[in-house]
Amino acid sequence: MSETSHTPPGTVQPVAPGEAKPDTTQPRSNKVLAEILNSSIVISILAVVLAMVVGAILIALTDPKVHTAAGYFFARPGDTIAAVWQSATGAYGALFQGSIYNFKRPDFLNGIRPLTETLTFATPLILAGLGVGLAFRVGMFNIGGRGQMLIAAACAGWVGFTLDLPPVVHLLVAIAAGIIGGAFWGGIVGVLKARTGAHEVIITIMLNYVAFYLITFMLSTQGLLQAPGSNVPKSAAMAPNSVLPKLLGDRYNLHAGFLIAILAVVFVWWLFSRSSIGFRFRAVGENPNAARVAGIDVKNTYVYAMLLSGGLIGLAGVSQVLGTVTSGFDNGIDAGIGFDAITVALLGRSRPGGILIAGILFGALKAGGYSMQATQGVNVPIDIVLVLQALIVLFIAAPPLVRAIFFLPKPDGSTRRTRRSAKKEVSA
Incomplete structure (x- = not known):
């Protein structure tokens, strides 16, 4: 007669050497959150944000005012930080006014003209x-x-x-x-x-x-x-x-x-x-x-x-x-x-809705780029718009890089902490 093993309720099945224990303690909410964070929409948004951050750094590095303030950084570091902030916010503020709404215009009909230019470029x-x-x-x-x-x-x-x-x-x-x-x-x-x-x-x-x-x-x-x-x-x-x-x-x-x-x-x-x-x-x-x-x-x-x-x-x-x-x-x-x-x-991940949003975004970059250059003078070259586009493509093509920078879980739902603990269990 063959022997049949019965596992008492509440006990955990033994795990073979070299095999990680199954994840039975992760709440369902964590899995849903991991799916949301790894969706193509979130990755695309974070790629754009990351490109804007890198673009801000490049704008600051090419600004002569930042170079001047950096010359006496150790004496007055606050001036350098303020110059970097003014350079980046000034450029992106001009980008917004040239592509969405210009608050310097006297009325709404004139102020909304940049948005119409954005849609024209986006078409x-x-x-x-x-x-x-x-x-x-x-x-x-x-x-x-x-x-x-x-x-x-x-x-x-x-x-x-x-x-x-x-x-x-x-x-x-x-x-x-x-x-x-x-x-x-x-x-x-x-x-x-x-x-x-x-x-x-x-x-x-x-x-x-x-x-x-x-x-x-x-x-x-x-x-x-x-x-x-x-x-x-x-x-x-x-x-x-x-x-x-x-x-x-x-x-x-x-x-x-x-x-x-x-x-x-x-x-x-x-x-x-x-x-x-x-x-x-x-x-x-x-x-x-x-x-x-x-x-x-x-x-x-x-x-x-x-x-x-x-x-x-x-x-x-x-x-x-x-x-x-x-x-x-x-x-x-x-x-x-x-x-x-x-x-x-x-x-846009080759999806009609995504392409519509991406087209409007790039239309805004084109429309606002000229305003950014005209407002900020020679400090911000028009080519920075091309750099932003290239950075967006770079980060879109490298989702693992975006996940690593923003500490997002991998598509299987595991985070760095859970992977580290799993390695310890396997080695043990």
């Missing part, structure tokens, strides 16, 4: 970020935003200053031309990847150069994109019927492209959450081999994803040429947005 960033984020979620790295924006801007701009159509029809046709142009340039990448196996990073980089020099040639050639009778490589001004209307009147630059960006956010959310093609996108992005076994056409999915990605990025070019720069465009119409969109998509 193409949101649209391009949605396109890049969509490709990310399908497992593709679309860094061809510059080329897709240039082609879309050329298509929408040509319709805008060449055709003579009724007001609403003209605008809709120009927007559609831009979407088709961006989708076509992105679709080339999808087709080449699906049919030949070429890597999308290499293709998009090459197509960026092709688009840039193609648009440069067209802007320098009469009868194509160059303004009639002009020797400058620039297009003609957009017809009034093709211009995106201003949302808050002529005193503000915010145009209807921002509403298009909001609709695009809703569309991408619906695409991934409610549509069958969105399910295929997510499946291919998670595991293309498993998706292929499940009967999903992975190659065509790549093509559809790049068509949609290019179309969304093309909308960013449309908002630039029909909303922001309506007096004519040149080969710099993309304004670096195609590459900034990669940062926006990373910060």
Whole structure:
């Protein structure tokens, strides 16, 4: 007869040597708190905060007033600390006044103008970020935003200053031309990847150069994109019927492209959450081999994803040429947005809501950067905004670094103290 061991109630099972004891004493509230602290939203917020702190240190290090006060630090250390504080708070105060609300303006309508500028800068960033984020979620790295924006801007701009159509029809046709142009340039990448196996990073980089020099040639050639009778490589001004209307009147630059960006956010959310093609996108992005076994056409999915990605990025070019720069465009119409969109998509975790918030944040950095430089003079270079963006990307890409700096628990819920005690138990 086999022996059966009965463990009396309340006793603890023995643990084999080298095996850590199971954690049975951790309250459920601690586990919930650990899940919250390790969420992507909290990590992203802390990454932005950390980037702002490092940025403040860099601003102070480049300020001549801080250098002067540091020269007699040991005699009067308070002056150095005060100079550092004034340098950082002055720069970020100017950043706030240039991007959110300017308290120095006489009335509310003038004071709120910086916020409208932030939303204007954010509009193409949101649209391009949605396109890049969509490709990310399908497992593709679309860094061809510059080329897709240039082609879309050329298509929408040509319709805008060449055709003579009724007001609403003209605008809709120009927007559609831009979407088709961006989708076509992105679709080339999808087709080449699906049919030949070429890597999308290499293709998009090459197509960026092709688009840039193609648009440069067209802007320098009469009868194509160059303004009639002009020797400058620039297009003609957009017809009034093709211009995106201003949302808050002529005193503000915010145009209807921002509403298009909001609709695009809703569309991408619906695409991934409610549509069958969105399910295929997510499946291919998670595991293309498993998706292929499940009967999903992975190659065509790549093509559809790049068509949609290019179309969304093309909308960013449309908002630039029909909303922001309506007096004519040149080969710099993309304004670096195609590459900034990669940062926006990373910060937003490729989720529509996150991309919306990240786009507004980066729009605030762009709008407030000029005000920061103008207010603080030469003490704060405009390049500090680029440094902040780079720092945000750095910390977003390194969640363990953020957890270590803020003493956050690891994703398994363990903290430094619990891991240290577990090591002691194992060694014992």
